[in-house]
Amino acid sequence: MVLYFSATGNTKLIAKKLAEHLGDESFDLLQRIKNRDYSSLHSDHPFVICSPVYVSELPSFFSEYLRKVSLTGCREVYGILTDGGYAGIAGAQLGRIIRQKGMNFKGYAEFKLPSNHITNRSHAEIEEAEITKRIDASLNKVEDVANEIRRGGFFKNRHIFLLEYLVTVPVAPVLCYVNQTTNGFWTKESCISCGKCARLCPLNIIEIRDGKPVWKEPRCAHCMSCIQNCPVEAIEYKDITEGRRRYTAP
Ligand SMILES: Cc1cc2nc3c(=O)[nH]c(=O)nc-3n(C[C@H](O)[C@H](O)[C@H](O)COP(=O)(O)O)c2cc1C
Ligand code: SF4
Ligand code: SF4
Known part of the structure; x- marks a missing residue:
């Protein structure tokens, strides 16, 4: 069984x-x-757990879900990570969670796709040709990954350096705390009150009041689902996202 969370479709x-x-x-x-x-x-077949990478880690709400969910049947688990080019310590984190569940972690495959992190000032907009290139390369890789899983093989993963843990473990939570605020979200008049943003929020923190989204908590995961999936691009973040092209995977 292939389990996934995805905010913008990669x-x-x-x-x-x-x-x-x-x-x-x-x-x-x-x-x-x-x-x-x-x-x-x-699942009677290996579990394949698919996740995006946030700030070099698994999304914290996703790791919490994985820690708590009960997985029965087959004891073998593979990981799939999608990111913009750097998975950090996310694969090791996933492995630890799976082993703590008493299951057999068989490694992870990484797919480099367009970054969706539009609220990040340093997020560079990617050319259409590069988007197509990354998606095509990833789709070409899927078959090899599937064959390895079918064979029951292990994915050989790169060594994660101690320095990566030493930087990520203390710094990522601080970056998230500082950057992942919700008071920067605002909505344009073009909002059609469809409620899609509220339905898609994995943390359930968006409520539609008087036909417009309201962010009920001061912080969120900044998963980008609301802002990238709004059908009329009515959601903005501070002065960062205006004029920036929205992205969802095909
Ligand atoms: C909050 C946040 C943090 C991210 N951090 C990283 C990162 O550390 N490294 C990276 O390569 N991509 C990073 N990305 C990009 C996503 O991992 C990438 O676009 C992913 O494929 C999105 O998956 P989805 O479309 O299934 O939601 C980040 C995106 C978000 C929203
Ligand atoms: S998804 Fe966009 S149009 Fe729909 S309610 Fe949210 S902001 Fe408004
Ligand atoms: S408010 Fe938007 S960006 Fe934040 S977690 Fe919910 S859907 Fe994701």
């Missing part, structure tokens, strides 16, 4: 293609994460 694209190649089912965890539903998921 991880979903890979998860769906992988499931297709494996002849297995894919399962979108969004509703389970939103509802804090940790009821068991069963």
Whole structure:
């Protein structure tokens, strides 16, 4: 069973293609994460857990979900990470969570895709040609990854240096605390009150009041789902996102 969380479609694209190649089912965890539903998921085939990388780690709400959910049946687990080019310590984190569940972690495959981090000032807008190149290269890689999983092999992962842990573990939470605020989100008149942003928020912190989204908590995961998926591009963040092209995977 291929399990995934995806805010802007990169991880979903890979998860769906992988499931297709494996002849297995894919399962979108969004509703389970939103509802804090940790009821068991069963698979007779290896679990394949697919996640984006946030600030060199797994999204914290996703690691919390994985720690708490009960996975029954097959004891083998593979990881899939999608990112803009640097997975940091996310794969090692996933491995630790899986081993703590008493399951057998068989490594992870990494897919470099367009970064969706539009609220980050240093986020560089990627050319259309580069977007296509990354997506094509990732789709070409899916079959090899599926074959390895079917064979029951291990993914050989790069060594994660001590320095990467020493920097990421203390710094990532501080960066998230400082940058991932919600008071920077604002909505333009063009909002059509469709409620999609509220439905997609994995943390359930958006409420539609008087036809407009309201962010109920001071901080969130900055997953980019609301701002990137709004059908009329009505959500902005500070003065950073105006005029920037929105991105969701094909
Ligand atoms: C808050 C946040 C932090 C991110 N941090 C990283 C990172 O550390 N390294 C990286 O390569 N990409 C990073 N990205 C880019 C995403 O990992 C990448 O675009 C991913 O494929 C998005 O997956 P999705 O479309 O399934 O949501 C970050 C994106 C967000 C929103
Ligand atoms: S998704 Fe966009 S249009 Fe729909 S309610 Fe949210 S801000 Fe408004
Ligand atoms: S408010 Fe928007 S960016 Fe923040 S967690 Fe919810 S959907 Fe993601």
